[in-house]
Amino acid sequence: MMAVILGGGLGGLSTGYYLLKNGLYCNNLKVCLLEATDYCGGWIKSIRTKDYIFEQGPRTIRPKGPTGLNTLNMMQDLGLSEHVSAITPDHPAAKNRMIYVNKSLHLLPSSLKSVFKKNEPFSKPLIYAALNDLTQPHKSLNEDSIYNFVERRFGKEIADYAISPMICGICAGDAKEISVKFLMKTLFEYEQNHGSVIKGMVKSIFKENNNGNLEMSELAKRAKEERWNVYSLKGGLQIFPKTLMNYLKNKDIDIQLNSKVEELEFVDSSLVKVKKTDGQVLDASHVYSSIPSHVLAKLVNKQHPELAEHLKGIPFVTVGIVNLYFATDKPLVSPAFGFLVPPLENSPILGVVFDSCCIPDQNGTVLTVMLGGRWFNEKFGPDITKEELYNIAMKEIKSILKIEEKVAAFNVSILDKCIPQYVVGHYSRVDKIREYVQSKNLPLSLVGSSYDGVGINDVIYSAKAQVAQDCGQQ
Ligand SMILES: Cc1cc2nc3c(=O)[nH]c(=O)nc-3n(C[C@H](O)[C@H](O)[C@H](O)COP(=O)(O)OP(=O)(O)OC[C@H]3O[C@@H](n4cnc5c(N)ncnc54)[C@H](O)[C@@H]3O)c2cc1C
The missing domain is CATH 1.10.3110.10 (protoporphyrinogen ix oxidase, domain 3)
Structure with a gap:
């Protein structure tokens, strides 16, 4: 028997982790993870130099609630406790969050x-x-x-x-x-x-407050006692998927990079032919898909157009990310997490994170400007260049934060269709998708950010829940 995991972002890696934790069902399951690119981590990508860290995707994780504590349990299990850098309630990044309205910043x-x-x-x-x-x-x-x-x-x-x-x-x-x-x-x-x-x-x-009967690691207990607001990882968040990938490799999960899947052919309730773009075909007894729903739609469209339609119905947005480094001795911004811009302001930017305040070990001022999202196409069109995005971000930074210093280093990324939108009707659409899979007896489980939560904690927790459910059915 072989389970194939599609995608090596946090959703796919966590699925591998929980398959291992569940003893690979009955100990005779082989697991293979196929990742299209040459690295694992998906949207989690850090650029690290001796002076700064640029996070191109996520940067902080919330420790609260069962899903947050569950991630901390995983962090400790992977040996990452020493890397965790917590923001406690007295930290300026916890206290000072701003919005930009009527041409001024408000706490x-x-x-x-x-x-x-x-x-x-x-x-x-x-x-x-x-x-x-x-x-x-x-x-x-x-x-x-x-x-x-x-x-x-x-x-x-x-x-x-x-x-x-x-x-x-x-x-x-x-x-x-x-x-x-x-x-x-x-x-x-x-x-x-x-x-x-x-x-x-x-x-x-007056009702009992519990953490979903979750056992808590020392790290999770610390986060609760010290009332952490959020945390990041020293050296950049990418260390998390890297460590998780090595953990899986060491436990004999076969991780294949540069392996893009182009079609799934469902033969019966325990056989799927997983077809890669290089012509290779893998026989899987079960498939865990952690790739975005719109990509999965293309893979199943031939045999299951109705399922593909439902999957395509989940919208995604594109985000522009401009990371900036100013090599100054004095901070160029007040100590705060950063600011967000309400859509009412009709600004090209969604907000700015003051990374040098919330991520440790930065020598100077590091800022990340986020642009577009739901409004990316109407504001910038499909052909905007990285240079144009950089210029827009710089104009806003100068006007809002009054920064005139020269940028010492920067990075611009356009993250195409990177965040699913849980619009009104999302939850019944996901129910329909799962009902379809069940009614046709497809050996397919859906994990990753398209279905049960868009944040890091949700993605990890939903992989855990999905694997537990599948194990119960073996
Ligand atoms: C800009 C940004 C900022 C964010 N900030 C935060 C934050 O601060 N805190 C937080 O908790 N969350 C944040 N998130 C959300 C978080 O990044 C996601 O929850 C998480 O990374 C999703 O992981 P995933 O595995 O579901 O998907 P992905 O990261 O998209 O991984 C999917 C993987 O599948 C691969 N793949 C795609 N197609 C194929 C194919 N055909 N064959 C094989 N492989 C394929 C891709 O290459 C990718 O590696 C942010 C997201 C973005 C985009």
Whole structure:
């Protein structure tokens, strides 16, 4: 029996890891991972020099909740505890997060005290948003956009200045399209079941709070005790997939780089012919697909056009990333995580991360400008060059942060279709995809960021859950 994993990003690597942890089902399963490029890690890519680290994809991981603690367990198991660099609640990157509105930067409230004060650009203290929630009439809905939900419960300003930029920061998306279940499933359920988010919250306080019965490593316990806000990895985040890849290799998982898959031919419920672009065909008893859903759609289209249609229905956005290094002794920006720009501002940039504040071991000021996302095509068109993106980013940096210094080093990447968008209807679409796979008895499991969460923690946790489910069925 051989399981084939498609894709060597964190989704594919985690699947291999959990297959090993589950004793490779009944110990007689061979595992082979096929990765199209010449490295593992997918969107996780770090450029490291003695002076700076440029992260082209993700840079920080949240430690909270069962999924966050689960990732920390994996980190410790891989021997990465010493690399973890935590941002605790007293760190400026935890306290100082800003938004850019009406040509100025505004600190977002970060303490209970600040909720009672008026903070620009909000016209009233945030406590009024709570009153709004308590007084709104009930509206019965199955789903909604996150923007509509927040506007209804807490008012338009919270939807425009808090949630919309947050959605840009998390998935480069438009809060008016993204499902409320993407980020606020529980709050939406409180509204639907109790008539108000706050009433639901108060009732839930009396319910037991657990971490999904997860055993916690020393690292996870530390993160909980010290109330870490987020963390990064010294030396760059790419060390994580690299270490995971070596772990799998050492345990005899066959990792084949430069191996692009172009078609899957399902023969019966325990045989799939996995066809590579170099003409090689592998016989798999089971396939774990961690590649983006729109790529999987092409691989199954011939035999299963209906499945391909559902898979193609998950939209993706393109993000421009401009990493900048200024070799200055004094920091050029105030100590903060960075700032986000609400879509209302109609800016070409989504936000800027102050990497030299949140990632250790940088000699100077390091900034990352994120551009486009949901609005990439309408703002830049399909043919924009890296040079043009760099010029746009520099213009914004100069105007917003008043930086006139010369850039000592930079990197520009255009990450094509890099983040799936969990728009309204996403969860029922994913149910339909899985129902199709089950009804046709296809030996195919779906992991990776297209289905059950777009962040690093979600991708790892969903690989764990999928493997556990498949093992239970053996
Ligand atoms: C700009 C950006 C910033 C982000 N920031 C954060 C952050 O700060 N924190 C956080 O938690 N998350 C963040 N994320 C999300 C995080 O990067 C993803 O959750 C995660 O990397 C997804 O992993 P994956 O394995 O599902 O997909 P991918 O990383 O896309 O991996 C898929 C792999 O499949 C391979 N592949 C594709 N087609 C084929 C084929 N036909 N045959 C074989 N192989 C194929 C690809 O080469 C790739 O290696 C960010 C994402 C982006 C793009």
